[in-house]
Amino acid sequence: MINYHFHDDRSSDGVGPLHEHCEAAIAAGIREICVTNHAEVLGPDGSWYADYHEMRDRFLSIGDSVGEARLLYPDLVVRLGIELEYRPEWTRAFDRLTAEVPFDFVLGSVHIVDGFNISGGPEKDRFFEGRTQDEAYARYFRELAALVEWGGFDVVSHFDLIARYGHRHYGAYEPSRYRGEIQPVLEAMAARGVGIEINTSGMSGPGVPYPAHDVLVWAREAGVPALTLGTDSHRPATFADGLVEGIALAEDSGWRELTSFEGRRATATMSMERAARWAADRAKRGRN
Secondary structure (H helix, E strand, O other), X not given: OEEOOEOOOOOOOOOOOHHHHHHHHHHOXXXXXXXXXXXXXXXXXXXXXXXXXXXXXXXXXXXXXXXXXXXXXXXXXXXXXXXXXXXXXXXXXXXXXXXXXXXOEEEEEOOEEOOEEOOOOOOOOHHHOOOOHHHHHHHHHHHHHHHHHHOOOOEEOOOOOOHHHHHHHHOOOOHHHHHHHHXXXXXXXXXXXXXXXXEHHHXXXXXXXXXXXXXXXXXXXXXXXXXXXXXXXXXXHHOOOOHHHHHHHHHHOOOOEEEEEEOOEEEEEEEHHHHHHHHHHHHHOOOO
C-alpha cells in the first residue's frame, strides 16, 4: 500500500516529526510513503508566503530527514515530495525550487480562489457569499485550469476541493453539472502528462474522497496517465484514514493500478487487486 500525500511538522499545519509518520505507516501495513509538505509557510499575521531561500533550506533539510528515515526503516520506501499551492506570483520561485531540490514527487493544488481560502479557516465561507452555485464552482475550476496550464508539478491534488464546504452552501455536489468546465482540465492534464490523485481527506468533509467517482472515470477516459493515493493527513494518528474507501473508489471508477514516483518519474505501479487485498485485511480488522 502507498500514501503519497501527508504533512509532518515541517509543514505549517502539520504535527509530529517524520519518524512518527513512518511508524504509523508501518503499523498500518503501508509499504511506500511520500512526505508532501506545503511549500509556503504560514506567517505570524495569518497569511501564507513563499520565499525561495526559506523553501530551499527547509526542503533540503527535509530531504536529510528522508535519508535518515530510509536508514531507520529499511522495509519502508520513503520519498521526498512537496505540495505547491498555485498562485501566479509564486510559480517562478517554485520552478526554481523544484529544479534545485531533488524531489521524487510534486503535487499541485488550489486552495485560494479570489483571495479566499476555500479549504478552511475563517475565509472558507466568505468565498461562497453572494455567489450562485454555478458561479462558485465554475470559478474554482477555472483556477484549476490555470494551475494545469502552468504545469510545474506531477499530479493534481484533491481535484474538486471546492466541494469541501461548497456542499454546505448548495447541497450535494454533482460533477455532471460542471463537466463543461472539468473535461477541458482533464484533457489538458492528459496532454501534459499530469496525473490525478485520490485524496481521502474528503471523508471528513463531504463524506467521500476527492475527486468524485465521475471525475475519475472521465480522467481515465481522457488518458490521464497516473493515479496516486494519499490521505492528506497532518498528524500520525490519522495517517491511514480513508484509504479503504479510496481504494474502493479507484476500483469502482475503473482504474487498474496506482502509481508511485522516484526522481519525478513514474517508476512503479501497484495493481488494484493488491491494493484491494490490503483494504480487505484492514477492513476486517475494523479500520478505515
